[in-house]
Amino acid sequence: MTKKVNLALQGGGAHGAFTWGVLDRLLEDDEIEIAGMSGTSAGALNGAALKAGMLTGGREGARENLDWLWGRIGSLGEMRLAGWMAGIGPSAGAISQALEYSMPFNMADAARRVFSPYLSGPFYRNPLEDIASRFKYDAICADEGPAFFVCATNVETGKVKIFSGEEITTKAILASSCLPTVFQAVEIDGNAYWDGGYTGNPALFPLFEKDLPGDIIVVNINPLERPGIPKEPRDIANRINEISFNSSLLRELRAINFVQRLITKGSVGEGAMKRVLVHMIADDALMAELSVASKTIPVPGIIFELRDAGRSAADDFLTRHRDKIGVASSVDLAEMYE
Numbered sequence: 001m002t003k004k005v006n007l008a009l010q011g012g013g014a015h016g017a018f019t020w021g022v023l024d025r026l027l028e029d030d031e032i033e034i035a036g037m038s039g040t041s042a043g044a045l046n047g048a049a050l051k052a053g054m055l056t057g058g059r060e061g062a063r064e065n066l067d068w069l070w071g072r073i074g075s076l077g078e079m080r081l082a083g084w085m086a087g088i089g090p091s092a093g094a095i096s097q098a099l100e101y102s103m104p105f106n107m108a109d110a111a112r113r114v115f116s117p118y119l120s121g122p123f124y125r126n127p128l129e130d131i132a133s134r135f136k137y138d139a140i141c142a143d144e145g146p147a148f149f150v151c152a153t154n155v156e157t158g159k160v161k162i163f164s165g166e167e168i169t170t171k172a173i174l175a176s177s178c179l180p181t182v183f184q185a186v187e188i189d190g191n192a193y194w195d196g197g198y199t200g201n202p203a204l205f206p207l208f209e210k211d212l213p214g215d216i217i218v219v220n221i222n223p224l225e226r227p228g229i230p231k232e233p234r235d236i237a238n239r240i241n242e243i244s245f246n247s248s249l250l251r252e253l254r255a256i257n258f259v260q261r262l263i264t265k266g267s268v269g270e271g272a273m274k275r276v277l278v279h280m281i282a283d284d285a286l287m288a289e290l291s292v293a294s295k296t297i298p299v300p301g302i303i304f305e306l307r308d309a310g311r312s313a314a315d316d317f318l319t320r321h322r323d324k325i326g327v328a329s330s331v332d333l334a335e336m337y338e
Contacts, residue, residue, distance in 0.1 A: 003325040004213040005279075006036040007146075008202045009043030011177070011195065012221040012245065013295030014073065015287065016042025017303040019219045020066050021310020022281050023050055027059045029318060036147040036212045038203050040196035043219070044150045044176040045069060045128075048135050048168070051148050055139035070307070072131045074300045117184045126183050132173040141166045149206040151196030152176045155185050160199035160248075162206050182296070197245040204252040208274050215325050217317075219310075220282040222246050227288075238292045253278065257333035278329045281317045283309050 007026075009019050023046060026032050039047035046066065053065025117124065140148065143165075150163040152175040163172040175186035175193035185192040196203070207216050222242045230236045256276050262268050263275055286309050294302050321330040 002031055002033050003215075003322070004033045004035045005215045005217050005325060006038070006207040006212055007034055007047070008204055008207065008216055008218040008249075009037060009039040009046050010201050010219060010221050010245075010249070011039075011041025011043050011197045013042060013292075014298035014303060015221045015290065015295050015306060016046055017070055017073075017298075017306035018221050018283065018287075018310040018313075019043060019046045020070050021307035021312075022219050022314040023066060023310075024063055024307070025311040025314035025318075027063050030059075031322075032318075034146045036149075036207050036209075038149040038151065038200075038206050039176070040151040040200060040202040041177045042221075043202050044173050044196070045073075045132070047148055047150070048132075048140050048173055051145050052136040052139045055142055055145045056136060069131065070303060074298050074303050117180075117182060120184075124184055126174055126178075126186075128174055128177055128183075129170065132170045132177075135170070135173070137169060140168055147206075147209070147212060149203065150176050151200040151203040152178070152186075152193040153196055153198045153200075155180075155192040155194050158199070160196070160203055161191075161193060162200075162203060164206070179296075198248070200248050200252075201245050202249070204249070204256070204276075208276065210274065213326070214275055215277045215279065217279045217281060218249070218331075220249075220280055220284075221287060223284040223287045224250075224282075225284060234291065241292050253331075253333055254337055257337060260329075260333070277324075277326070278331045278333060279317070279321060279325070280331050281310075281313050283313050 007023075009016075019042065026034065027050075034050075037047040037051070039045070046069070049065045049069040050062045053062035055061075057064065139145070148164065148168065150168055150172050152161045152163065152172065153159075154161050161175075163176075169188075171186050171188050174183075175188060176196045177183075178186050178194050180194045185194055187193075201222070202218075204216060204218075222245050224246060226239060226242065230239045256278060259273050260275065263273060286306075290302070317330075324330045
């Protein structure tokens with residue numbers, strides 16, 4: 001029996017390789033049909049690659065396009081300084097820690113705190129543009145296949161912006177992925193945009209449309225919980241990054257929980273609000289070993305470990321919760337907010 005689901009794909013830089021693994025495993029399963037996707041930053045890149053590949057080559061085309069995407073991300077020219085990190089340790093955590101304390105990363109991090117990306121002047125070029133510009137946008141914007149939504153943040157108003165249909169362009173993908181300390185704001189139709197993670201990471205509300213299924217699988221790559229109080233400057237900055245990029249998701253999940261309680265109590269009329277079933281695929285234990293360093297510098301060793309972890313997490317989700325899809329949430333939202 002085919003089960004239709006929506007996917008909410010979180011952003012988190014190179015840690016989005018975890019989502020690559022999740023999608024790769026879901027695409028193997030003929031009983032899972034992806035009806036809608038909402039993506040932010042790396043989630044937007046993953047979603048674009050999946051839809052473009054699916055419309056031109058089916059499930060295998062989607063998997064091949066995701067392989068191509070992460071092959072390109074792993075070989076970005078300005079990231080090659082991290083190549084020497086690949087042999088340092090057997091685990092992603094060991095590599096990430098070594099990278100975090102490496103001289104090249106600390107020099108780059110210090111420069112971002114002092115120098116604006118606008119100092120490049122006419123020589124500026126977003127390194128992701130070469131990847132985003134190669135997507136087949138006639139397929140991405142098509143009415144066929146999964147509905148697709150891309151989230152960005154309006155710089156001047158601070159409001160969330162959702163791109164869909166023909167609005168999804170190279171610039172929209174770059175806007176969704178635009179970290180303001182690294183890239184210049186992306187201008188679209190007279191408005192400037194930064195990374196969507198500040199206002200929707202990912203945005204869930206576009207997936208509430210009546211013609212989409214009630215199930216939303218959130219692929220979470222920023223740990224919701226990290227034990228202990230960070231005391232070192234790097235650890236503090238890393239946790240601030242995680243909390244800020246999870247805040248919009250937690251707000252939407254709280255709103256969903258509130259609405260579901262109203263529906264259960266009969267406080268709203270039948271059909272007035274949609275019953276949303278929430279699921280989550282994550283590996284907080286692995287993500288807690290990593291840091292912002294491995295988000296910003298894609299290291300092949302970490303990328304492939306994250307992909308494998310994503311496949312494993314998706315496989316575990318399907319084994320444990322497949323029967324709940326279309327029936328009940330596998331995430332206890334009430335317990336989450338106690």
